[in-house]
Amino acid sequence: MSVVPFFLMATISSCFLAQHAGAVTTDPSEVTALKAMKSNLIDPMKNLNTWNSGDPCTSNWKGIICTAILNDGYLHIQEVQLLRLNLSGTLVTDLRLLSHLNILDVMWNNISGSIPKEIGNITSLKLLLLSGNKFSGSLPDEIGLLANLNRLQIDQNQISGPIPTSFANLNYIKHFHMNNNSISGQLPPELSTLPRLLHLLVDNNKLTGYLPPEYSRMPSLKILQLDNNNFSGTTIPASYGNMTTLLKLSLRNCSLQGTIPDLSGIPHLIYLDLSWNQLKGSIQLNKVSIYVTTIDLSNNFLNGSIPSSFTGFPSLQRMSLENNLLVGSVPLVWKNMTFNGNESLILDFQNNYFTTISDTLKPPTNVSVLLYGNPLCENGNQPNLIQFCQPQIITPASGSAASTNLKCYPCPTDLSFEYNPLSPIPCLCAVPLGVGIRLKSPAISDFRPYIDDFEINLTSLLNLYLYQLYFDIFIWENGPRLRMYLKLFPSNSSLFNVSEVLRLRQKFTGWEITLSDTFGPYELLNFTLGSYADVVPSATPSRSSTGALVGILLGSVTGALILSAVITALIMRRRSRYLRLLQKRSRSNSRIKVADVKDFTLEEMALATNNFNKAAELGQGGYGKVYKGVLADGTLVAVKRAHAGSLQGSVEFSTEIELLSRLHHRNLVSLVGYCDEDDEQMLIYEFMPNGTLHDHLSVTSEKPLNFLMRLRIAMETARGILYLHTEADPPIIHRDIKTSNILLDSKFVAKVADFGLSRLAPVPDVEGIVPDHVSTVVKGTPGYLDPEYFLTRQLTDKSDVYSLGVVFLELITGRRPISHGKNIVREVSLLYRSGETFSIVDSRMGSYPSECIQTFVSLAIKCCHEETDARPAMPEVVRELEKIWNMMLETDIELSMSTETESRNTAKPSSSSSPSTSGSVKQLVSLDISGSDLSSGIIPPVTPR
Structure with missing residues (x-):
């Protein structure tokens, strides 16, 4: 079965639209712009082959999304979505002709050259997404003309030069993501006038000069992330202690001097990183928010003792004070904390001058205390400290956020079916959507205790049930940033319908999701359609302003529904017959025949393994059990026996026979033969006495x-x-x-x-x-x-x-x-x-x-x-x-x-x-x-x- 019935609705609708739309076409100047864009891009994977013929809006050009007919009688390009298509080349100046463009997304490609200044002519632009390419040169002043711009993402490129002061004119901007470039010069104080700016991420650049004290006047700023720049000789402005909306302040490795200002005027600060600077003086953080998760003041020249108030942070995950000049006693930071499940606390106090700690130091198993390099570790009379006095580096935990012990039969292989472990229907096989995102500035150090909150947050924004979201894995990266891979499953069915796929894709590619402040801003790494790719259109007209187009669409949908119903019935009958044939195949005595590979009988295998005696078992895997056997001629073999009725086993069985029958190398296991008889499938290999x-x-x-x-x-x-x-x-x-x-x-x-x-x-x-x-x-x-x-x-x-x-x-x-x-x-x-x-x-x-x-x-x-x-x-x-x-x-x-x-x-x-x-x-x-x-x-x- 190669198609899914209700996918036909979108496909048939496109056919009706193309047949009946007549003169409804895309604005010719915008077609010119797209053709010029394609001519300047190198497309080794031929992703843009659909741009070779037809009309962008009515011929489903990849990545092109259009508006409906406007008063001028044309369709217009609303979005250019070219995320992760392995494109290179450059962007053309003709982009200025896309006068109705809202989103330009070419993230995660290899596009080089400078950012065309003509982009400043696209005053309708709301999202300019250029991350993860090889753009170079300076930022055009003309970007400051984009009065409707909400998000500027240029991170992970090779952009140099200063941040233009014209960016202060972007009154609707909420997100400046400019990290990981070679941007230099002074941070413009003029940016302090931006009324809606939430996130200013310019870490990992070559900025110099001073930290503008005027930034404390930003009325909406939640994240200020300037790590790994060189503000040599400057201090942290005292006014930063009055940034009432700030949630995260990260100034790691910025060559900062002076003392830590009084930050008690930041009532909601939950993440503070001032590490790897030359800060001196005592720690004055007596009134930091009780919701703080991370305090990193390591690798400075701080002196004095740890404030007694550091025992009052119930949400604390990591406190790093290592490599300073701190003295006195180590407080039992955890004494007022309770830990549930996988919650944890890391206290890194290594390489200071602490001399005392409680004689009864017995932190909970959830707490890691690192004391190496302190005088108290040199006292041999405190054997209870030995485990805390070893040099260690503890990194954030990554892993899988969801697990299940559910045992299910393998899913069909005609589409990318897999079972959803969280579904209320046990072992329901479904085709998921794959989503990769990265949290660019999370306000936490350990994600595990927040997984449930994240799932609730994201599914509510996507209007999905909790069981429709499944975590494959989450991985901490330098920054620190948190990359994660998710799967979105249909609700108690095997497949999403087309409109739901389009809705979810728009949620991510249109940046319509605003996660809670704890998780901060995210970036989309991929939205993988998988088996839906061939049937979900990449361009869909929307919001018709004329009755003619509405009539066309209604007629198309009606025809599609009728035809879809007929084809659905036919395909369901075919699928039912297909499944019956599969069942018949699994019950039959028909056997695979492979030339030049010995075909053993079930009787021979039973004899070789003493009737598959438990004592002969060597191990067990996802395919089945492995037994040690002795053939009639005395040859020792390993017999891999598939689980009964395993469809996946059948596929892997045929694959392995086909491959191993023609592979001969000293460092590859040799196939002796196989058995395919009476619902039994076995592979017989040379025996390897020393195991795995x-x-x-x-x-x-x-x-x-x-x-x-x-x-x-x-x-x-x-x-x-x-x-x-x-x-x-x-x-x-x-x-x-x-x-x-x-x-x-x-x-x-x-x-x-x-x-x-x-x-x-x-x-x-x-x-x-x-x-x-x-x-x-x-x-x-x-x-x-x-x-x-x-x-x-x-x-x-x-x-x-x-x-x-x-x-x-x-x-x-x-x-x-x-x-x-x-x-x-x-x-x-x-x-x-x-x-x-x-x-x-x-x-x-x-x-x-x-x-x-x-x-x-x-x-x-x-x-x-x-x-x-x-x-x-x-x-x-x-x-x-x-x-x-x-x-x-x-x-x-x-x-x-x-x-x-x-x-x-x-x-x-x-x-x-x-x-x-x-x-x-x-x-x-x-x-x-x-x-x-x-x-x-x-x-x-x-x-x-």
């Missing part, structure tokens, strides 16, 4: 792998994936690389397994052009999923590289990808950048050359880069691993060549694992590689000294 890499990295493993073994496993796994990407014909993207899918044979040779989710890589089209991705439903394992693939549903070979990078980080740290809400990629990257690489190395693997581990960590982080293009390709990954291996051989290290597996972990710690170790390791370090088949040529041969 996941088992050997577990904290419960009795014989942890040493560094050399881990490096060898990384290299062999990479070679297996390199074969898939470059030598398989056609190439294959694995899509589910993880430690539990890397198996180890009797000699600990690593082999990649489980190809049930694999996809064939793109092949050349008729013109010989190879697409750079495969568009597909997101599948894989949380923690290993490429965030770009998750965001765009565009699968590439670099998606495998990301997953492999996570495996490398597991090999290095011994940690899981997501543990206790912490993401391994973010944690390791943070410590690596701060020069603390060795603090995360798994101590169970014994000694190692420091330069090798540094290089290995660097490679892993590159593989896990958020941007696809920044990751290395598999040939480069393999080369880098071989360099590390050769580096091992070049260091002055004795390699133990013991052949007994039991002696693998006799490595003794040495100074080579210390960050202070020099580049050349001269000590004798025991690095055992027993079990390695060095004569195979897969690993370069090693000669013991």
